[in-house]
Amino acid sequence: MTRHNPLDNRLLCGALGVAGLFCVMEVAGRTGLIDPLVFPLASTVLGRAAALVTDGEFLSDVASTLGAWALGLLFTVALAVPAGFLLGSLPRVESALRPILEFLRPIPSIALIPLALAVFSDRFDMKVLLIVYAATWPVLINTMYGLKDVDPLAKETLRSFGFGKSAVLWRVSLPSTAPFIATGVRLASAIALIVGISAELLGGGAQGIGSYVLESGGNADAVEYIIAAAIWAGVIGMVTNGLFVLAERRIFRWHTARTEVV
Amino acid sequence: MLEITNLSHTYGNGPTAHNALGGIDLKVAQGELVCIVGPSGCGKSTLLRSIAGLLRPSGGQVTLNGAQVEQTPDNLAVVFQDYSRSLFPWMSVVDNVSLPLRRKGMDKRQRGQAAMEALEEVGLDGAAAKYPWQLSGGMQQRVSIARALAYRPALLLMDEPFGSVDAQTREDLEDLTLRVRNLHNMTIVLITHDIDESVYVGDRVVVLSKAPAGIVGDLRVDLPGPRDQITTREHPDFVHLRAEVGRLVRGMRSPSPSAS
Numbered sequence: 001m002t003r004h005n006p007l008d009n010r011l012l013c014g015a016l017g018v019a020g021l022f023c024v025m026e027v028a029g030r031t032g033l034i035d036p037l038v039f040p041l042a043s044t045v046l047g048r049a050a051a052l053v054t055d056g057e058f059l060s061d062v063a064s065t066l067g068a069w070a071l072g073l074l075f076t077v078a079l080a081v082p083a084g085f086l087l088g089s090l091p092r093v094e095s096a097l098r099p100i101l102e103f104l105r106p107i108p109s110i111a112l113i114p115l116a117l118a119v120f121s122d123r124f125d126m127k128v129l130l131i132v133y134a135a136t137w138p139v140l141i142n143t144m145y146g147l148k149d150v151d152p153l154a155k156e157t158l159r160s161f162g163f164g165k166s167a168v169l170w171r172v173s174l175p176s177t178a179p180f181i182a183t184g185v186r187l188a189s190a191i192a193l194i195v196g197i198s199a200e201l202l203g204g205g206a207q208g209i210g211s212y213v214l215e216s217g218g219n220a221d222a223v224e225y226i227i228a229a230a231i232w233a234g235v236i237g238m239v240t241n242g243l244f245v246l247a248e249r250r251i252f253r254w255h256t257a258r259t260e261v262v
Numbered sequence: 263m264l265e266i267t268n269l270s271h272t273y274g275n276g277p278t279a280h281n282a283l284g285g286i287d288l289k290v291a292q293g294e295l296v297c298i299v300g301p302s303g304c305g306k307s308t309l310l311r312s313i314a315g316l317l318r319p320s321g322g323q324v325t326l327n328g329a330q331v332e333q334t335p336d337n338l339a340v341v342f343q344d345y346s347r348s349l350f351p352w353m354s355v356v357d358n359v360s361l362p363l364r365r366k367g368m369d370k371r372q373r374g375q376a377a378m379e380a381l382e383e384v385g386l387d388g389a390a391a392k393y394p395w396q397l398s399g400g401m402q403q404r405v406s407i408a409r410a411l412a413y414r415p416a417l418l419l420m421d422e423p424f425g426s427v428d429a430q431t432r433e434d435l436e437d438l439t440l441r442v443r444n445l446h447n448m449t450i451v452l453i454t455h456d457i458d459e460s461v462y463v464g465d466r467v468v469v470l471s472k473a474p475a476g477i478v479g480d481l482r483v484d485l486p487g488p489r490d491q492i493t494t495r496e497h498p499d500f501v502h503l504r505a506e507v508g509r510l511v512r513g514m515r516s517p518s519p520s521a522s
C-alpha cells in the first residue's frame with residue numbers, strides 16, 4: 001500500500017510508450033528490417049522535426065493553419081450553438097430541417113473541396129468555410145442533445161418563482177447545456193485541424209502545413225520532411241485537445257462531480 | 263388567502279384520458295399550515311402544480327390573495343421533493359438561494375445578505391460557498407427551504423418535501439418547517455403521503471380520495487404546542503387523529519362521528 005509504483009503515473013507510462021516505439025523503429029531501421037532509404041530512421045525524422053522549429057517558412061505555415069483553425073472554430077460556435085438552441089427548442093422547425101441535416105451530415109467535407117475551389121477565389125476563405133462546414137456537426141448535435149437533457153424540474157423550479165421563458169433559457173437551459181457544447185467544440189477542434197490540413201493538401205493552398213508538405217515533395221529527402229511535418233500536426237492536435245480537456249474539467253467541475261456522485 | 267373553486271383536471275383526451283382532479287373546493291387562511299394527504303397517484307401533485315400555475319387546469323379556478331392564478335405567480339415558492347434536481351449544480355449554495363430574489367428587484371448586495379440570513383435560519387451559513395452536490399441530501403433540502411424562505415412568498419408550497427431523506431433527517435426537517443413557519447407566520451400547503459407527518463406538521467389535514475381526487479375529509483389538528491417528535495406523537499389526540507386520517511385515506515368509514 002505504502003510503496004508507490006512509478007508506473008501508476010499515466011504521464012510517465014505514456015512517455016515510456018512513445019520512447020519504446022521510437023526505439024523499435026530505430027532498431028528496425030538500423031538492422032535493415034526497414035530500408036532507411038525508403039523510410040528514414042526514427043532519429044533522422046526526429047532531428048528534422050526539431051530543425052523545423054527554426055524554419056521560418058514552416059512556422060509561418062503553422063501559423064496560417066492555426067489561424068484558419070481558430071477562425072473556423074469561432075464561426076462554428078457562433079453559428080452552431082444558436083442553431084442548436086433554435087432547433088432544440090422548436091420541434092416543428094427541427095422536423096422540417098431534419099431530412100436536410102441528415103442528407104448533408106454524411107457528406108465528407110473533403111468531397112466538397114472541388115466545389116469550394118470553384119466557388120472561392122481566396123484559398124484561406126475556402127479553408128475556413130470547409131472547416132466551419134465539417135466542425136458544425138458535432139457542436140450542433142451536442143447542443144441539441146444537451147438541450148433535450150435539461151432537467152424539466154430545474155426549469156419548473158425557476159418558473160415556479162415567477163420567471164419567464166427567456167430567463168429559464170438563459171439561467172437554466174444554457175448553463176446545463178454548456179458542458180455538452182464544450183464537448184462538441186473539443187470534437188470539432190480535432191475535425192477542424194484535419195479538414196484544414198486536408199484542404200491545404202488537396203486544394204493546393206498557398207499557405208499552411210499541408211502546403212509545406214506538398215512543396216517538400218520535390219526534395220530528395222521528401223519523406224523525412226513529410227513525416228516531420230506530420231509529427232508537428234499531431235503534436236498540435238494533441239496539445240489543443242489537451243487544453244480543451246483541462247478547460248472543461250476546470251469550468252464544468254460541477255458536471256463531472258455530480259455524475260460521479262449519482 | 264388561497265381559494266380553490268371546483269378545480270378539475272384531465273390529462274389527455276379520448277379513451278386514454280386520465281381524470282386526476284374531480285372538482286376540488288378548498289380555502290386556506292393566512293398563516294395556516296395545511297397538509298394535503300392522499301393515496302399515491304391520487305392527483306396531489308396535479309393539485310399543487312395547478313396552485314403554482316405550472317399547469318393550466320381543465321376546469322375551475324385558483325385565486326391567491328384575490329388574484330386569479332393564470333401563470334406562475336411571483337409571490338409563491340415551491341419546495342420540491344427532488345432537491346438534487348431542483349437545485350442548480352453550477353451555482354454555489356448562496357447563489358442558488360439568492361437567484362430567485364432577482365424577481366424582487368433587489369441589488370446584488372441585498373440579495374447576498376437576504377440569502378445569508380435564510381441560510382443562517384436553516385443552519386447552513388457555513389456551507390454558503392459550497393456546491394449543492396457537495397452536501398448531504400438533508401442539507402440540500404435545507405438549501406431548498408432557505409431558497410423559499412429568502413423569497414418571502416405569500417404562499418409556500420411543499421411537494422413531498424421530506425420524501426427522499428432518511429427518518430432522522432425527516433424529523434429534523436419537519437421541526438425546521440414548524441420553526442420557520444412560526445417565526446414568519448407563513449402560509450404553507452404541504453403535500454405528503456405520510457399520514458403521521460400530516461398530523462404532526464399540520465394545523466389542518468385535508469384528505470384526498472383516489473383519482474379523480476376529491477376531498478373526503480378536512481380535519482382540524484388541535485394538539486398542544488409546541489410540538490415535539492416524542493411527546494406529540496404519543497398524545498392521545500395525535501393517535502386518534504392519525505387513525506382517523508388513515509381510515510379516510512383507505513376509504514373506510516369512521517366508527518365514530520368525525521373528530522373535527
